[in-house]
Amino acid sequence: MQVKLTGLGKRYNFEWIFRNLTYEFTAGNTYAILGHNGSGKSTLLNTISGFLLPSEGQLTFSLQNHTVPVEEIYRYLSYAAPYLETVEEFTLTEVLEFHIKFKQLKSITVPELIERMRLQKSRDKYVKDFSSGMKQRLKLGMALYTQAPLLLLDEPTTNLDQEGIDWYLEHLHLNKKDRIVIIGSNISHEYSFADERLHITDYHPVAKQ
Numbered sequence: 001m002q003v004k005l006t007g008l009g010k011r012y013n014f015e016w017i018f019r020n021l022t023y024e025f026t027a028g029n030t031y032a033i034l035g036h037n038g039s040g041k042s043t044l045l046n047t048i049s050g051f052l053l054p055s056e057g058q059l060t061f062s063l064q065n066h067t068v069p070v071e072e073i074y075r076y077l078s079y080a081a082p083y084l085e086t087v088e089e090f091t092l093t094e095v096l097e098f099h100i101k102f103k104q105l106k107s108i109t110v111p112e113l114i115e116r117m118r119l120q121k122s123r124d125k126y127v128k129d130f131s132s133g134m135k136q137r138l139k140l141g142m143a144l145y146t147q148a149p150l151l152l153l154d155e156p157t158t159n160l161d162q163e164g165i166d167w168y169l170e171h172l173h174l175n176k177k178d179r180i181v182i183i184g185s186n187i188s189h190e191y192s193f194a195d196e197r198l199h200i201t202d203y204h205p206v207a208k209q
């Protein structure tokens, strides 16, 4: 897969969040989108995912030399972010059984994925009763182990303790081959291994004096 941004810009009302962003993401590489709080990392990830429309410029996706229209890109991506919730009224097993009706897992069954997430004891627990760290491990586990060439992770270690952080690093490394991985972050342990870094502040419009 290849994702090309050409002169991309996004504004909310009259506020430009980023402009003139030209960049290329290619399969097999991990990218970090960096910037302070409120600088536009999530806005860029949401634009790349097709959830938000750009205000100017172009976003081009290609897979095996075929163009994928932006409205179809959701089929090819896997996304974990603090603002994307799982269904809280389901048990862990039910959430995963529901998920696989829409997306295919990477050669792993639901019980095996629960084991990889180290959540075996909670397989019949309602997600609403999970701790915040357990919910984060669930979101990450689903994103990492879903078959998708584009993996978007926003603030991946939110709510994780040191064991959870080590788990994230281990399982991301096991699952990043041949994919585009884009991590929105400002915590170095989440992205220190990234092949490329994109500073969103480099694309902030210069304020008028």
Ligand SMILES: Nc1ncnc2c1ncn2[C@@H]1O[C@H](COP(=O)(O)OP(=O)(O)OP(=O)(O)O)[C@@H](O)[C@H]1O
Pocket: 012, 013, 017, 035, 036, 037, 038, 039, 040, 041, 042, 043, 044
């Ligand atoms: N729906 C919206 N309407 C108007 N402004 C918005 C909207 N969503 C985000 N913004 C603004 O866009 C800017 C960038 O926000 P964004 O969430 O992308 O930043 P971020 O770098 O991901 O921040 P953080 O590190 O705190 O998560 C902020 O000024 C924010 O207030």
